[in-house]
Amino acid sequence: MSTPIISARKLRKVFPGKGQEEVVAVADLTMDIEEGSLTAFLGPNGAGKSTSLRMLTTLMPPTSGTATVCGHDIVKHTAQVRASIGYIGQKNGISPYQRLRDELQSQGLMYGLGRTESTRRTDELIEALELGEVADRRAQSLSGGQKRRADIALGLIPQPRLLLLDEPSTGLDPQSRANLWEHILQMRRRHGMTLLLTTHYLDEADQFAERVLVIDRGQLIADDTAPRLKATLAGDWITVTVPTQTTTTAAEVIRTTARSSGARDPEPDISDAGGDSQRLIVTVDRGENLLPVLIRDLDAAGAQVLTADLDQPTLDDVFLTLTGRSLREESQTVHTAEPTMTGAPQ
Amino acid sequence: MSIAADSLHVFTRELKPVLRDPFQLVFSLVQPLTFLALFGPLLSGTTGQPLSETFQWFVPGILVMVTLFGTAMTGSNLLYEIILGSHERMLVTPVSRAALLVGRACKEMVPLVVQAAVLCLIAAFFGFRPHIPGLLLGLILLAILGMGLGALSYALGIAARKEDWIFWAVQQTVLFPLMLLSGILLPLSQGPHWMEVISWFNPLTYLVDALRVLVEGDFADPAVWQGGIAAALVTAVGLAVGIRSMRRSL
Ligand SMILES: Nc1ncnc2c1ncn2[C@@H]1O[C@H](COP(=O)(O)OP(=O)(O)OP(=O)(O)O)[C@@H](O)[C@H]1O
Numbered sequence: 145m146s147t148p149i150i151s152a153r154k155l156r157k158v159f160p161g162k163g164q165e166e167v168v169a170v171a172d173l174t175m176d177i178e179e180g181s182l183t184a185f186l187g188p189n190g191a192g193k194s195t196s197l198r199m200l201t202t203l204m205p206p207t208s209g210t211a212t213v214c215g216h217d218i219v220k221h222t223a224q225v226r227a228s229i230g231y232i233g234q235k236n237g238i239s240p241y242q243r244l245r246d247e248l249q250s251q252g253l254m255y256g257l258g259r260t261e262s263t264r265r266t267d268e269l270i271e272a273l274e275l276g277e278v279a280d281r282r283a284q285s286l287s288g289g290q291k292r293r294a295d296i297a298l299g300l301i302p303q304p305r306l307l308l309l310d311e312p313s314t315g316l317d318p319q320s321r322a323n324l325w326e327h328i329l330q331m332r333r334r335h336g337m338t339l340l341l342t343t344h345y346l347d348e349a350d351q352f353a354e355r356v357l358v359i360d361r362g363q364l365i366a367d368d369t370a371p372r373l374k375a376t377l378a379g380d381w382i383t384v385t386v387p388t389q390t391t392t393t394a395a396e397v398i399r400t401t402a403r404s405s406g407a408r409d410p411e412p413d414i415s416d417a418g419g420d421s422q423r424l425i426v427t428v429d430r431g432e433n434l435l436p437v438l439i440r441d442l443d444a445a446g447a448q449v450l451t452a453d454l455d456q457p458t459l460d461d462v463f464l465t466l467t468g469r470s471l472r473e474e475s476q477t478v479h480t481a482e483p484t485m486t487g488a489p490q
Numbered sequence: 491m492s493i494a495a496d497s498l499h500v501f502t503r504e505l506k507p508v509l510r511d512p513f514q515l516v517f518s519l520v521q522p523l524t525f526l527a528l529f530g531p532l533l534s535g536t537t538g539q540p541l542s543e544t545f546q547w548f549v550p551g552i553l554v555m556v557t558l559f560g561t562a563m564t565g566s567n568l569l570y571e572i573i574l575g576s577h578e579r580m581l582v583t584p585v586s587r588a589a590l591l592v593g594r595a596c597k598e599m600v601p602l603v604v605q606a607a608v609l610c611l612i613a614a615f616f617g618f619r620p621h622i623p624g625l626l627l628g629l630i631l632l633a634i635l636g637m638g639l640g641a642l643s644y645a646l647g648i649a650a651r652k653e654d655w656i657f658w659a660v661q662q663t664v665l666f667p668l669m670l671l672s673g674i675l676l677p678l679s680q681g682p683h684w685m686e687v688i689s690w691f692n693p694l695t696y697l698v699d700a701l702r703v704l705v706e707g708d709f710a711d712p713a714v715w716q717g718g719i720a721a722a723l724v725t726a727v728g729l730a731v732g733i734r735s736m737r738r739s740l
């Protein structure tokens with residue numbers, strides 16, 4: 145295995161809280177990220193996702209622990225780390241006082257690209273992210289989604305080896321999200337970029353990330369591919385309804401079939417489904433293979449299957465299994481509103 | 491990358507909004523012009539001197555005022571860039587913290603010199619006749635002062651990043667006393683002695699005095715080098731404090 149592009153050992157960040165109580169934002173994070181991979185940090189508000197990225201990008205030093213990014217220590221060699229990475233923060237990277245075209249150009253120069261190359265990449269990104277109409281307007285007047293796309297463009301200017309993205313698609317409409325992902329994946333293919341991102345969107349982590357790190361209250365609570373997480377932690381649910389008088393027979397068949405497929409808990413949950421029928425639910429692995437077998441077995445045993453349903457878990461179910469709380473409920477409180485300001489900016 | 495090249499990139503970035511909307515500069519001339527138009531004649535009436543002679547004494551003070559008010563607000567731009575997030579992005583670029591401050595502070599010189607030049611031109615219509623080489627040296631001193639004041643304003647903006655009202659509170663508290671205790675509007679020699687004593691500790695006093703002798707072409711007056719030292723001191727302190735703040739500005 146090649147040396148990991150990010151290697152964190154017991155990375156910890158403690159914020160002094162109001163009064164005496166301190167906040168452990170990140171607790172002993174240990175992980176290795178392989179070069180070229182796409183990894184998602186998944187967790188509810190306040191889990192410590194942004195704080196983790198901020199330590200890795202040298203924005204804040206860890207309270208304890210060590211990490212290297214692109215081979216450089218994040219505390220001792222901050223300049224080398226910054227020269228090797230790109231970062232799209234959770235807040236807006238574009239200044240309200242600037243125009244996007246100017247801002248992209250400056251960004252290129254600050255990454256040492258030179259004038260011609262900066263201009264070339266500026267034009268390319270404005271075109272790719274469909275920002276042509278707003279590129280020469282003061283950014284104050286851009287819509288939330290336009291600002292977010294502008295942030296993405298700013299992060300992509302350096303074409304870094306490693307790009308860290310903090311909730312890149314929050315606030316984007318589905319069309320822009322799709323477009324954004326298409327562009328990010330294309331950049332990744334073209335430049336072999338490594339991506340580490342945080343997200344609340346379960347489907348995004350599910351669809352694009354090769355590896356999902358679930359973080360909750362500063363703790364890394366799971367680390368695997370999305371399909372494996374779902375299979376091992378949640379499993380598929382098979383739900384069948386049968387006439388009430390065949391319930392016992394059906395339960396027996398389900399128990400046997402599920403057990404022979406290796407299910408951890410082959411005992412079906414039974415509940416009343418109304419209309420003189422009962423509902424039986426069992427959790428299994430690879431439900432899509434088992435469901436036809438089960439229907440055949442039930443039929444053969446004389447339990448007539450009235451309805452059959454297969455539910456495959458989402459990462460939300462994984463999260464629920466891990467913490468007893470639903471990620472989806474918590475993330476509904478995500479605020480995308482801009483910070484309020486008092487006083488008058490000049 | 492060198493700090494000079496980095497600072498240049500930051501300087502250029504900061505200058506862009508000004509170049510895109512030069513009207514901003516015109517608008518910020520309203521306050522000093524109001525002082526020239528309304529306070530000048532009042533002063534002239536009180537002293538019984540003609541307006542042209544009053545301006546010869548008054549305009550240098552107004553130029554220092556432009557420097558003070560023009561640069562003191564600049565920290566609020568950084569403050570809102572910190573609050574909204576663009577500063578965080580800049581902090582992750584390879585540009586050094588020092589360059590982020592120096593580039594911004596250097597930019598302060600540009601609008602200030604342009605504004606001062608326009609003001610002198612307008613005042614010339616009403617009889618202001620500065621010694622040109624003297625005025626040019628005066629503008630250089632003001633540019634240095636403006637850089638230092640800008641750096642201090644940035645430091646204040648950074649200090650207020652968690653409670654942004656602090657920035658405005660300090661502004662309100664500090665600016666007017668600084669202005670009144672430098673003899674910009676009225677000569678302090680005519681006030682109570684304690685006021686004059688306080689003004690000795692106000693670097694702006696020395697700039698006002700230097701500008702007043704420079705527009706007369708009186709290069710040999712000790713007020714000139716005293717003004718130079720005051721401007722250099724403000725800038726040295728400003729850059730030191732500013733760079734220190736920039737290092738912990740998240
Ligand atoms: N600068 C700070 N000072 C004090 N506490 C902080 C600071 N930054 C973060 N925290 C706290 O650390 C914890 C983790 O915050 P963090 O921003 O890392 O969460 P997150 O996972 O990114 O959440 P979200 O999904 O809402 O963005 C929170 O309890 C937060 O209040």
Ligand SMILES: [Mg+2]
Nearest residue numbers: 193194195234
């Ligand atoms: Mg966050």
